[in-house]
Amino acid sequence: MNAAINSLDELLTHAHALEHEAVERYEELAGQMEVHNKPELAQLFHKMAALEQQHVDKVKSLAGGQPRRLAPWDYSWQTEESPESVPVGGGHYRMNPYQALSLVLASEERAESFFSGVATHTTDPVVRETATQFALEEKQHAELLREWLTRYPKPAADWNQDLDDPVSQE
Amino acid sequence: MGQAEVITPMYSSKDYKSTVKPIWCPGCGHFGVESSLFRALAHLNLPPEQVGIVSGIGCSSRIPAYTQCYGFHGVHGRALAAATGLKLARPELTVVVTSGDGDAFSIGGNHFIHACRRNVDMTLLVMDNEVYGMTKGQPSPTTPGDWDSKIAPGGTGVNPFAPMAVALAAGANFIARGFAGDPNGVAKILVEAIQHPGLSFVQVLSPCITYRPEEKFWKKTVHPNPVAPTRDPAEAGHRLLSDDGFTTGVFFIGDRPIYTAAVGVGEGSLDEIEEHLAI
Numbered sequence: 052m053n054a055a056i057n058s059l060d061e062l063l064t065h066a067h068a069l070e071h072e073a074v075e076r077y078e079e080l081a082g083q084m085e086v087h088n089k090p091e092l093a094q095l096f097h098k099m100a101a102l103e104q105q106h107v108d109k110v111k112s113l114a115g116g117q118p119r120r121l122a123p124w125d126y127s128w129q130t131e132e133s134p135e136s137v138p139v140g141g142g143h144y145r146m147n148p149y150q151a152l153s154l155v156l157a158s159e160e161r162a163e164s165f166f167s168g169v170a171t172h173t174t175d176p177v178v179r180e181t182a183t184q185f186a187l188e189e190k191q192h193a194e195l196l197r198e199w200l201t202r203y204p205k206p207a208a209d210w211n212q213d214l215d216d217p218v219s220q221e
Numbered sequence: 222m223g224q225a226e227v228i229t230p231m232y233s234s235k236d237y238k239s240t241v242k243p244i245w246c247p248g249c250g251h252f253g254v255e256s257s258l259f260r261a262l263a264h265l266n267l268p269p270e271q272v273g274i275v276s277g278i279g280c281s282s283r284i285p286a287y288t289q290c291y292g293f294h295g296v297h298g299r300a301l302a303a304a305t306g307l308k309l310a311r312p313e314l315t316v317v318v319t320s321g322d323g324d325a326f327s328i329g330g331n332h333f334i335h336a337c338r339r340n341v342d343m344t345l346l347v348m349d350n351e352v353y354g355m356t357k358g359q360p361s362p363t364t365p366g367d368w369d370s371k372i373a374p375g376g377t378g379v380n381p382f383a384p385m386a387v388a389l390a391a392g393a394n395f396i397a398r399g400f401a402g403d404p405n406g407v408a409k410i411l412v413e414a415i416q417h418p419g420l421s422f423v424q425v426l427s428p429c430i431t432y433r434p435e436e437k438f439w440k441k442t443v444h445p446n447p448v449a450p451t452r453d454p455a456e457a458g459h460r461l462l463s464d465d466g467f468t469t470g471v472f473f474i475g476d477r478p479i480y481t482a483a484v485g486v487g488e489g490s491l492d493e494i495e496e497h498l499a500i
């Protein structure tokens with residue numbers, strides 16, 4: 052269960068960190084895919100970063116400027132990091148589009164569940180309304196991703212086999 | 222959220238990032254450690270030009286290239302020697318040494334012991350993946366003796382090194398362990414480590430997904446330290462020696478005297494010294 056968030060300021064503080072860190076992680080993954088010559092996946096992660104940036108901008112405009120920032124460990128996440136960030140260790144240089152989309156889908160689902168949890172547990176009607184709206188937007192992303200997933204094959208059993216490991220030596 | 226400290230942001234993580242894209246394998250734990258380090262520096266509001274990040278060689282040692290702070294990518298195993306010189310010459314800088322278990326405990330093992338003993342005010346961050354990642358998977362000092370691989374069939378049969386216990390015995394002033402999959406937890410430890418005077422040693426379990434794919438499951442193995450850190454070295458020693466190697470948190474916070482350079486007046490000019498040394 053999320054710790055109760057009972058003011059719009061607290062909600063926007065959390066929403067801003069969640070969306071902003073999602074952008075950073077998607078850009079990081081895009082960079083990784085570029086380095087490992089996976090342009091299709093790099094494009095997907097850039098696209099996701101751009102989508103999440105729209106959420107960052109929306110949160111900022113609702114807050115009337117830059118929302119407050121807390122120490123990284125003081126946010127009320129129930130996950131190791133903010134819920135919309137693909138977890139460290141999530142990617143792989145041999146993953147296929149199906150796996151990449153699954154990572155993204157899981158992130159959107161965690162974000163949806165975070166905001167619906169806030170809406171359920173808050174005592175503040177404005178927080179409830181705003182969190183419900185945020186949850187709905189994440190749900191729409193998730194539905195779109197589920198549809199995209201149907202277009203790609205699941206990975207073969209030996210997808211991570213590589214006879215030429217990826218690291219360069221010094 | 223009542224108790225949370227509100228930060229007046231001056232720097233954010235991205236202010237510490239360079240434009241060089243890491244060439245680590247996607248999924249490598251070192252990405253998490255890098256995020257933690259930049260989050261910690263941002264939390265401390267340290268200007269990037271007031272921070273020196275010094276490393277040796279290894280995948281983990283690549284961080285100086287990926288930062289906007291001063292970076293020194295040194296010689297394998299010798300990061301602590303270079304960092305000691307930097308800190309003594311420029312005490313106003315925050316010095317962080319980023320290293321791997323091979324770099325810090327194998328070829329750099331002696332520097333590790335004596336850096337702890339000297340207790341210069343800097344932070345040693347070791348990304349421990351229990352393997353030599355960069356050179357394609359040889360066992361390191363922290364690899365379990367029964368780790369069976371193509372390169373060491375049947376395992377090495379050698380007991381793994383216990384870095385935290387060694388650091389304590391050698392004189393480190395702050396000893397902690399984190400897990401790369403928990404970047405906010407590691408950031409918190411790093412903030413404390415950087416703020417604490419003397420040699421702070423932080424071991425971060427950082428999975429090598431390419432040569433030790435089973436380390437992905439460390440996220441299920443790590444568990445938080447149930448007790449508060451101690452200031453008593455004997456108690457810390459007892460805890461560290463009975464620990465399973467997967468407990469995260471701060472173990473020891475010491476108050477040992479730190480080493481600073483005694484700036485004396487040399488005898489004679491540089492030219493005279495050179496003349497003396499000439500054969």
Ligand SMILES: Cc1ncc(C[n+]2csc(CCOP(=O)(O)OP(=O)(O)O)c2C)c(N)n1
Pocket residue numbers: 221278279280281282297320321322323324325328348350352353354355356361429
């Ligand atoms: C003097 C010297 N000896 C050996 C090497 C080869 N070498 C490069 S990195 C490395 C080990 C790196 O392992 P670790 O420090 O654990 O870092 P990781 O790559 O696992 O992050 C070795 C033996 C070298 N570069 N220089």
Ligand code: SF4
Pocket residue numbers: 218244245246248249250251280281350354355428429430431432
């Ligand atoms: S070889 Fe291992 S340590 Fe090196 S970048 Fe790849 S996963 Fe990380």
